[in-house]
Amino acid sequence: MRIQVHADDLGLSESINRAIFSAYDHGRLDSTSLIINAPALHTALVGLRQRPGLSCGLHFNLIEGRPITAPDALPLLVNKQGQFRHSFPGLLWRSLFAPVRYRRNLMKQIEIELKAQLDCFFEKTGRPAMTVDGHQHTHAIPVVHAILRRLNRNGMIRTCRGLREGGSTDLLSTLRPAALVNRMKSLLLARLERGNYKRGLESQLPVRNQWLIGVLHSGTMSLHAVEYSLSRLTARAALHDTVELLFHPAYPAHPAHRSKSAQQTGTSESDNSSESSYNNDAPKTDADRSNKQAIGRRFYFDFTYRAAREREYRLLISGEWQKLKAQFPSLS
Structure with missing residues (x-):
C-alpha cells in the first residue's frame, strides 16, 4: 500500500503555514490543501511558489470566515455580518x-x-x-457531493478525499473522552460516503485515497495511534491502495520556535492570532452573540485546539517518526 501524508488548513494562520512548510522541508509531508478564503492566504501562496514539488489541492470552506462570493448572493449561507452561518451539522x-x-x-x-x-x-x-476536500469534511454532505460531481464533468475537479476510516484504536485509547465523539463522527462520515457512492457514481468523482487515518484520532494523533493503525491496516488494504494520513499541524507558539520557523520557511513571524479571529470575528447565529460564549470559544481554541495541532507538528518532525519510516517504507 502507498501512504500519503497530508496536512489540511494551509492559509488558516501563519503558524499553520509555517508548520506545513517546515514539515515538507523536512521531507515529512507529501501534500496539503489550501483554504482560499483564509486570513493567511498571502504567505501560503508565497510558500507554495517556493515549493513547486508540494502537491496542493483546494480545501473548500463553507463553514468559517467569509465567502469569496458577495454575501448578498448567498443569503442562506451567511449571516448579517457576511460570514458563514452554518456548522457541519447545521448544513447537513x-x-x-x-x-x-x-x-x-x-x-x-x-x-x-x-x-x-x-x-x-x-x-x-x-x-x-x-483534488478537493471540504473544511470539516463538508464534501461528504450529499448535496455538496452532488455539486462536486457536476463540477467534475467540466474538468475543474479531478478527485476528492475518500473518508473510509482505516484508523484503529486500542482499548486504552477507546476509553478517552474524545474517543466516543470521534467514533460517532467517523461512523457518520462513512455512512454519508456510502450513500454518495452507492449508485455507481464513483466513476464521476474518484477518490484519491482508499483509506483515511485521522478522523478517529482527531485531536489525539500520536505515534502510537499511527503505528497501531498502519499495522492493523496492512492486513486489510490491497497492495495498490492509497492510505492518507491526515494531519492538522501548527508551529509551536514559543518565540524561539517561531523565529526559527520563519527563517526556515520564509514566512512572516507575525501570526496576529489570525486563526482565532477567523473563527470568532463575528457570530454565526444570534445565540453566539454573548461575550461569555465568545470568550469560551477563544479559550477552547487557545488551550486545546492549538495544543493538539502543535503536538501533531512535533510528531511529524520527530526522530520517532523517522524510525517509523523504517517500519513502513512508503511513509514520507
Missing part, C-alpha cells in the same frame, strides 16, 4: 430536511460559492485540475 440538517424550495435554493448558492473558490484557487495558484 438543512440540506436533508428543510423544505424542498429552501434546499433547492441552498444548493444553488453552495454551487455558486464552490465555483468561485475553484476559480479563485486556479487564479491564485496557477495550478490546473485539482
Whole structure:
C-alpha cells in the first residue's frame, strides 16, 4: 500500500503555514490543501511558489470566515455580518430536511460559492485540475457531493478525499473522552460516503485515497495511534491502495520556535492570532452573540485546539517518526 501524508488548513494562520512548510522541508509531508478564503492566504501562496514539488489541492470552506462570493448572493449561507452561518451539522440538517424550495435554493448558492473558490484557487495558484476536500469534511454532505460531481464533468475537479476510516484504536485509547465523539463522527462520515457512492457514481468523482487515518484520532494523533493503525491496516488494504494520513499541524507558539520557523520557511513571524479571529470575528447565529460564549470559544481554541495541532507538528518532525519510516517504507 502507498501512504500519503497530508496536512489540511494551509492559509488558516501563519503558524499553520509555517508548520506545513517546515514539515515538507523536512521531507515529512507529501501534500496539503489550501483554504482560499483564509486570513493567511498571502504567505501560503508565497510558500507554495517556493515549493513547486508540494502537491496542493483546494480545501473548500463553507463553514468559517467569509465567502469569496458577495454575501448578498448567498443569503442562506451567511449571516448579517457576511460570514458563514452554518456548522457541519447545521448544513447537513438543512440540506436533508428543510423544505424542498429552501434546499433547492441552498444548493444553488453552495454551487455558486464552490465555483468561485475553484476559480479563485486556479487564479491564485496557477495550478490546473485539482483534488478537493471540504473544511470539516463538508464534501461528504450529499448535496455538496452532488455539486462536486457536476463540477467534475467540466474538468475543474479531478478527485476528492475518500473518508473510509482505516484508523484503529486500542482499548486504552477507546476509553478517552474524545474517543466516543470521534467514533460517532467517523461512523457518520462513512455512512454519508456510502450513500454518495452507492449508485455507481464513483466513476464521476474518484477518490484519491482508499483509506483515511485521522478522523478517529482527531485531536489525539500520536505515534502510537499511527503505528497501531498502519499495522492493523496492512492486513486489510490491497497492495495498490492509497492510505492518507491526515494531519492538522501548527508551529509551536514559543518565540524561539517561531523565529526559527520563519527563517526556515520564509514566512512572516507575525501570526496576529489570525486563526482565532477567523473563527470568532463575528457570530454565526444570534445565540453566539454573548461575550461569555465568545470568550469560551477563544479559550477552547487557545488551550486545546492549538495544543493538539502543535503536538501533531512535533510528531511529524520527530526522530520517532523517522524510525517509523523504517517500519513502513512508503511513509514520507
